[in-house]
Amino acid sequence: MTMHHLQIGNGQTIPAAIFDDPREFGQFTAERIRDLIAGATRDVAICFATGATPLPVYERLVEMHAAGGVSFERVNAFLLDEYIGLPEGHEQSFATFMRRHLFDHVGLPAARFHAPNGRGYNPVEESRRYRETIDAVGGLDLTLLGIGPNGHIAFNEPGSRADEHVRLVALAPKTREANARFFGDLDQVPKHAITIGIADILASRRLILMATGAGKAEILERALRGPITPDVPASFLQTHPGELTLVADRAAAARLIA
């Protein structure tokens, strides 16, 4: 692992941890989460990303918990987003994904798992409820983010604004194509989702942006060094006033780090 002070587009620098080995990538990020929980004097609110990128992180957290190294008893866990319309317990629902990969294995109390309900009749009302749930715990202490090939963060697709909160969104064709690998067939991928907004992400006290693989190199450079624009929603991260850390493998960071 190498630690860098990465110059980003607004003239600021952010810490960037760059890895050769996915296991180390997972270990580093899991340790940040463990340390945040261990150091907190009150409940901790963490918003978790689904997708392929964070899987090594969740594997390490499960191992750490089994070894007695981390407790989720005082964590309020949130999801970035959820598809609309998948039946309860559907393999690809993000709630199911997070239970299967993390929450079922780390003793997270059921009442502390918060997710948008993608099966309700009124997604606008559900979005309001979810935002209030985040507010009720005092906002997010840490948000884990992946980045979509089109620069989306959570499901804030190109065109999203920095002042938008939790809401119903239509998924971009590129996002549905990228996620078809999980559904086996493009037709099965939902067309809508509820996502936390860029404003909610920017209000999170800490952010960890995770990216792996050469396929993310170009968009990661545009996000962190390119113009701040709704065309690349992740570019709004450059304006985050708190602690933003990049955790990436060498392939994803290739255009940022010599």
Ligand code: F6R
């Ligand atoms: C997941 C999410 C998405 C993913 C992004 C990258 O909850 O909101 O923004 O983080 O699509 O996905 P992967 O990691 O599968 O490349």
